[in-house]
Amino acid sequence: MNKTHYKTLDETVIRSTLDNGLEVIMIPKPNYHRTYGVFTTKLGGLHRQVKDTLTGKVYQIPAGAAHFLEHKLFEGENGEDAFVKFLQQGAQANAFTSYHQTSYLFSASFDIQKNIETLLDFVQTPHFTKEGVEKEKGIITQELLMYMDHPGWQIEQLTLGALYPNHPMGEDIGGTVESVNATTYEELMLCYDAFYHPTQMCLVVVGQFDPEEMLEVIKENQANKDFKPPHYELVEQPVEGEVIPTVTSEMEVSQPLIVLGGRLSNPLLKGEKLIKENLAGSLFFDLLLGPTSSNYQRWYDKGWIDSSYGYQHALQDPVHYFRIISASYNQDELFSEWKEVLKQWSDQDDFNEAHFEQLKKGTLGDFLKMANSIEYLAYEVTGSVFNNYDFFTTLDVLKDLTFADIKDFGEKYLETAEWVEVTINPLSN
Secondary structure, three states: EEEEEEEEEEEEEEEEEOOOEEEEEEEEOOOOOOEEEEEEEEEOOOOOOOEEEEOOOOEOOOOOOHHHHHHHOOOOHHEEHHHHHHHHEEEEEEEEOOOOEEEEEEEEEHHHHHHHHHHHHHHHHHOOHHHHHHHHHHHHHHHHHHHHHHHHHHHHHHHHHHOOOOHHOOOOOOOHHHHOOOOOOOOHHHHHHHOOOOOOEEEEEEEEEOHHHHHHHHHHHHHHHHOOOOEEEEEOOOOOOOOOOOOEEEEEEOOOOOEEEEEEEOOOOOHHHHHHHHHHHHHHHHHHHOOOHHHHHHHHHOOOOOOOOHHHHEEEEEEEEEEEEEEEHHHHHHHHHHHHHHHOOOOOOOHHHHHHHHHHHHHHHHHHHOOOOHHHHHHHHHHHHHHOOOOHHHHHHHHOHHHHHHHHHHHHHHHHOOOEEEEEEEEOO
């Protein structure tokens, strides 16, 4: 058991790698009433190929398999529902699948050790059947069809599809109706065997508990289970090919919904360098596009953007992109101005050191505020494990960030950005 105290955040973090390879991270918060437990595997929507290291055979993973498996693991023995069991133990449970991981979690104010064991047991003891898989297909396809009717979801998928055509990043995490209906029990079990081994997972516990007692409970739980030696490895799929510059669709929307997206080169960073690049990217776009910028104020005053306006920068292997979104009748003007601002970023009045220092100060305050949330800590620490960095050094990296780092970000990535314009128009009469 390795204990580290971080003075800047006044947090003590206990880390332990168990004999079976499971990484456990505990963050005791004695003054909090609730506890979060998050159990995560590296399997996400991006992961579509796996290699058996014993035979050398490469297996294809169906689109949406990670999400499908998330659904089925809540199915307990004799049809028992893990959600119900958590409720009976005074806990709330949930799960989610992203492009990079699948997480199972609970929050509770009492019986924490019992709930931790329930979390470990239902994820590590699959009970789903071939019949259950066939039955679940209808439920998942209905979920997919429901999302397809949502304009925000639809434009997100169109944007990612334009930025990353012929790559899993350009496909929905849940797959398609066709891929879900074609998924077999055997394929789901292959995913489970490959990615639900303790060596591919981490457990993060944040809240009010005794860390020594908690670790003993976790160790005993794992010691009572047998796991075969792992013999699968992920096959990475590189980003190849060009973007699709223009995508247009129609839906039941009151006014056009538009996105300008940019695919940026991926620096393939890990550790503190990844933290620094993500922070620099966020501040770069804040300077040019955020509420404190003159650009934002001009677009808002002209009525070109409304409360739907927003932007995002994302960097995590193997992708790196940004997007700007708004509902607007002035899509041509906005596309033109957005591109001009980003292509000529160094000439913008908003791009100056005083503005940077103002935003950096606000970002520091926001980070300290969010770091008081046990839910935020649980999710962010989980993400840091799989990206090989220490989340608790984020504040120090942010404090050391300079205006030169922000300029360096623009020079490295904006000069070679590949642009896409995505529009959802109201239905034609």
